[in-house]
Amino acid sequence: MKRSMFVVAAFALMAMGCEKKPATSPVEKESTAETKTGNLSKFQKKLVETTITDWEPTSNSGAQFIYKTLQFTADGTWSANGVVRADFEEFECAENGTWSLVSEASATSGTIDWTVSKTDCIAREAGTSIRTVMDYSGGDYQISFR
Secondary structure, X not given: OHHHHHHHHHHHHHHHHOOOOOOOOHHHHHHHHHHHHHOOOHHHHHHHHOEEEEEOOOOOOOXXXXXXXXXXXXXXXXXXXXXXXXXXXXXXXXXXXXXXXEEEEEOOEEEEEEEEEEEOOOOOOOOOEEEEEEEOOOOOOEEEEO
């Protein structure tokens, strides 16, 4: 009898804790997204609004590494899906990390530092830092190492 009372009480407590949250309206979602990018400069907004595709951040005579997609976010993080090509084989992989603005030359150009926090890509290491100049002045992005 005590056991069944315990089970009933446990289920009652779980049911009370499972209160349904109201759905977020489109206006609330929009204002949340705006808050995340509201503090950013024009250059930073352009950076986080652009998905970089098929970019090769390294060049060497061995394996070829390509970011298939690379996305910077307003919270100072980035994530990417990539591929390593070696000897007619492809190995899909993913990386993520943090980024920060070093300098901003204009509303369409700036220098950023980004660090790899986690990677499962062959021949890539966590902790690697990259400094690039991102330029959006030609209508598309141009990436140069600094």
